[in-house]
Amino acid sequence: MTTLDRPRGPAEATRPADGVGRGTRRVLFLTLLAAASVIFLYPFVWLVVASLKPRDRTFADPFLPWPAPFAPGNYAAVWDAAPVLTWLVNSVVVGVAAALAVTLSSAFVAFGFAYFRFPGRGVLFGSVLATMMLPAAVTLVPTYLIWNSAGLTGTQVPLWAGNLFGSAFYIFLLRQFLLGLPRYVFEAARVDGATYLDLFWRIALPLARPALIIAFIFELKASWFDLMKPLIYLRDPALFTLPRGLKAIVDQFYQGGDPKWEIVLAAAVITTLPLILVFFLGQRHFVQGIATTGRRG
């Protein structure tokens, strides 16, 4: 396992203590970074603040970093205007199903590639890598036709069931991880009479936990972001996920004769917040995952 648990670069460990000239420069760099941080954080601040103001004040005082007047009732109004709680639950259910499905199936396949030596392995693994570049747009129409002929359009099944067959990127990631595990652990278990399924379930999966967490979090995020599949497959608002629901709210309340901005903004906060929480809980895995795999977040 070379990529995931890479030790901190030597640069940091051996960096000499800052000299005097370096100190002032460090202050300059910190100032620049702080300025950039304000730019990146301010949209969040504005969003939360505006979502807590009455409608006619949405655009007022754009640089005041707290809501005045304070109108927390907007969040109650969202519950009344749209089934936001249902959407939240749907997003969680679909997200966990999608992430769990892709993590387990990809690990299963990755174990096949990592543990066994068999004819055709090179070609097949090459195909895994090749499918990574296949843009989703190419298979959009036929995939829809498949779910349509299976009678599953209008349900949430197409949002996660495709994940049951593994996904190239995660297969690659997990295979790399499994290849780094010492082989004698598996051989010892074999000698003790473990089946191949035992090897996968009782040894590979527990040992691969760090990589599994990365795969799970990445896919949870991808599912939570997804707008296109819910747009294509869901008609009944009771089945909407949060992004699809937020899109419906924008379409209904942002423009037209009587815009209800406070509802749109509060719904946007509700769509964003859970993922930010997940991020802070799993931050270590996230940053490590992106830095080592180069996956776009």
Place this chain on the structure above:
Amino acid sequence: MTTAEDTRRGAGHRPGRDPAPAGRRAWRGETRWAYVFLLPWLIGLLVFQLGPMVASLVLSFTSYDLIGGARFEGLGNYRRMLEDPKVARAVGNTVLYTVLHVPLAAVLALGLALLLNRVTGRAAGAFRTIFYLPSMTPYVAVGVLFLFLLNGQAGVINSFLALFGVSGPQWTTDPDWILAGIVLMSLWNLGSTTVILFAALRNVPRELTEAALIDGAGPWQRFRSVTLPMISSAVFFVVIVNTIAALQMFDQVYTMFFGSQSAQQTSGDAALFYVVYLFQQAFQYLHMGYASALAWVLFLVIAVITLIQVRVGRRFVYYEAEEHPG
């Protein structure tokens, strides 16, 4: 059904047996088991990837609207693409967006990564988290947020410009400024690019930059001749990945400018991106054949870019030995 057989095969691994026949038997069993483990992926490959790709190619030569049967049209869809002004507009918008977004994102993210690399430690970690946060915001929410921020009358961005006496454009309604607004929005999302470049910078051996320093190289020279070549593979990677993503832009733009009548009327075709048009053709007009042709052209373009990535990457980019899997 598996347990008994498995234990038997497990015995094949025990030392002290005649290695040749036992090994061969185990090898055969292993092959079978290997394919058991590969089975989910093989099914997925056939049903959700190769099958749909072929189906999509076949469909692209037909006209098919879900209701009647598919009618063979030869190259009709592809010819239609060439004459369709909306395709021209969508390609123009998408390419212009890509050409603006990708270099700007790379340069800005590199700047942030260089700054992070100069402070390091706890502070760098905290700033990195802040820069990454926008990437955790679902694209629909990003689109919604920027509808407000870019609002021409009272949005934060124009309010900020007004502080300097500049009266900002109507970012969300003026066709000449919509794309600029979308690029601006895209630059809020530099998180992953910054994280990747920062990780690459931290892997640059310090002895190299210090040697250059001793040789009297200035900061720009050190960056140009030492740091940049050392991180060239990461920069190249980021540019390619961002290009492929930019060509498939959908969520934010669709959220802001499509889906409802009023939104679509204000923007006209100024925000029409390639995948948005593909989506409309497929799922609003049910022109499944035409949409498939659009999809295959996109696929070929992305395949070419990926090929360039592999070829050019191999030739011009400095790789640390065996650092890069692809």
